[in-house]
Amino acid sequence: MRGWVHIDNFGESLKIYGKGRARRLVDRKGRVVLEYRMEN
Numbered sequence: 001m002r003g004w005v006h007i008d009n010f011g012e013s014l015k016i017y018g019k020g021r022a023r024r025l026v027d028r029k030g031r032v033v034l035e036y037r038m039e040n
Contacts, residue, residue, distance in 0.1 A: 001026070 001024075004017040010025055014033060017024045025034040 001030075 001017060004019045004024065006015055007018045007023075008016045010016050013028050014025045017026060021038045023036050023038065024032050027033050
């Protein structure tokens with residue numbers, strides 16, 4: 001997860017990381033659950 005910044009928590013078990021326009025939801029075990037890009 002080098003270069004990714006912890007932005008917020010999503011509920012109890014997921015963390016949100018961001019890098020530029022990209023966002024990742026990561027579970028407690030460090031697995032990426034969802035990755036998406038922000039528009040504009």
